[in-house]
Amino acid sequence: MSDTGTGNVLHGTLHHVELWVPDLAEAFSSLGWLLERLGYAPHQSWDTGRSWRLGPTYLVVEQSSALTTGQYDRCRPGLNHLAFHVVGRTALDALTAEAADHGWRLLFADRHPHAGGPDHYASYLENRDGFEVELVALDPPG
Numbered sequence: 001m002s003d004t005g006t007g008n009v010l011h012g013t014l015h016h017v018e019l020w021v022p023d024l025a026e027a028f029s030s031l032g033w034l035l036e037r038l039g040y041a042p043h044q045s046w047d048t049g050r051s052w053r054l055g056p057t058y059l060v061v062e063q064s065s066a067l068t069t070g071q072y073d074r075c076r077p078g079l080n081h082l083a084f085h086v087v088g089r090t091a092l093d094a095l096t097a098e099a100a101d102h103g104w105r106l107l108f109a110d111r112h113p114h115a116g117g118p119d120h121y122a123s124y125l126e127n128r129d130g131f132e133v134e135l136v137a138l139d140p141p142g
Contacts, residue, residue, distance in 0.1 A: 016059065018059075019062070024061065027063075030104055031127065033102040040054040041053055048063045081124075082134070086135045086138065087138050113137075
């Protein structure tokens with residue numbers, strides 16, 4: 001990352017992402033499992049939320065009392081999905097295989113693992129609440 005004149009190489013990186021979820025237990029089961037498998041460590045915990053940290057960035061899931069609906073729809077304006085790097089196709093394949101046991105289903109199964117194109121090795125997963133994640137292998141095909 002380039003220094004933007006601030007003297008801080010973290011300038012512009014994400015500080016945190018906060019996801020409001022309709023069911024904290026479901027999010028903890030699916031998103032929590034995935035984040036920990038990706039190397040995030042539990043960071044904070046309170047009655048209506050949890051967070052996980054990797055480096056300077058953390059991800060929060062919270063079942064807020066301010067939710068205006070109980071249904072998430074990634075096709076509405078707002079967050080569509082989160083995409084994470086995974087070191088290697090073998091690790092990605094292992095995560096994909098384990099995901100169903102943690103509330104995830106494989107999207108675009110007929111085109112997996114190249115649903116993003118022939119040079120893109122990835123898994124697209126959706127949990128029971130409709131949140132989508134994309135896991136992208138760092139090593140290119142070939």
